[in-house]
Amino acid sequence: MKNTKPTNHNHKKFYVLHVIADIEPTLIGPFRSAERRDERARHLRSDDPAGEDGIFRLDATGSLLVGSYSNLELRPHLAEDVMVAG
Numbered sequence: 001m002k003n004t005k006p007t008n009h010n011h012k013k014f015y016v017l018h019v020i021a022d023i024e025p026t027l028i029g030p031f032r033s034a035e036r037r038d039e040r041a042r043h044l045r046s047d048d049p050a051g052e053d054g055i056f057r058l059d060a061t062g063s064l065l066v067g068s069y070s071n072l073e074l075r076p077h078l079a080e081d082v083m084v085a086g
Contacts, residue, residue, distance in 0.1 A: 012059045016041050019054035027066045
């Protein structure tokens with residue numbers, strides 16, 4: 001008998017990457033389908049009519065980890081400047 005179970009787009013997981021005020025990343029999901037993910041993205045945009053947040057689609061076939069960098073991680077020389085000034 002042929003398997004008629006949907007494959008969910010080759011086992012993709014569907015997420016929304018919501019970057020609040022284009023500063024803080026938040027990963028929302030996984031969603032069962034791209035359509036449900038897109039509905040959530042539209043809802044997020046309706047809550048942010050000024051368009052200050054970044055909203056991105058993310059289709060994944062593996063594991064994900066999203067996080068922000070601290071200012072000192074990206075600019076380590078600033079830590080040295082603070083220590084010298086202190």
